[in-house]
Amino acid sequence: MPRLLAVASGGGHWVQLLRLRDAFAGYETAYVSMFENYAEAVPGARLHTIPDASRFNKLSFLKVALKALWIMAKERPRAVVSTGSAPMLFFILLGRLMGARTLWIDSIANAERMSSSGRLARKLAHRTVSQWPEVAEKEGVQCWGSIL
Structure with a gap:
């Protein structure tokens, strides 16, 4: 079974990542965050x-x-998925360098423009998406819908 690394900092970023778990079916998924109790x-x-x-x-x-x-x-993942924040950019960069497919989902909290991390991720990740259609259009990325 292919490996997936799902990475997010705490709080809302983690909540958004957890709401994607059904999409990780078919992968052996490992997680990264900042709190052991997660x-x-x-x-x-x-x-x-x-x-x-x-x-x-x-x-x-x-x-x-x-x-x-x-x-x-x-972990040697085949794919890396992140809902942010900035520290998770290292996983996107390393995933890319190691041949993994990478996806950055910018936080739903960024309703008017992409986060600064999202703008960096757009240069690093294979795919970067916004959860707001207006932001996606303005920033030149796709919108696949919202997680929350």
Whole structure:
């Protein structure tokens, strides 16, 4: 069975990712987020945790990058799906470099324009989508509907 890595930070990003679980049927899915207690939401699946990162603390991104490299080497996914936020860009980049198909779903919270992470993901991921038709049209990406 092909492997899929589903990655999202906490809060609403994680909730949106969980709502996609039915779409992951047919894959051996492992998850990445920031909180160990999220394992309760994905029983039977592997959950890897990464530290939080902020643009205000550049060193935090180095820690995430190293952990992402370790997780990607261990999981070797065929596909990577992310609902954000910025720390998850490392999984999109590494997935692309490792030959995995990559998908970035910009958060539904971004109703007027894509997030800054989404704009970066558009350059890295095989496919980047918005959950708002107006945003998708303005940003030159597709809208496949909304998760929430």
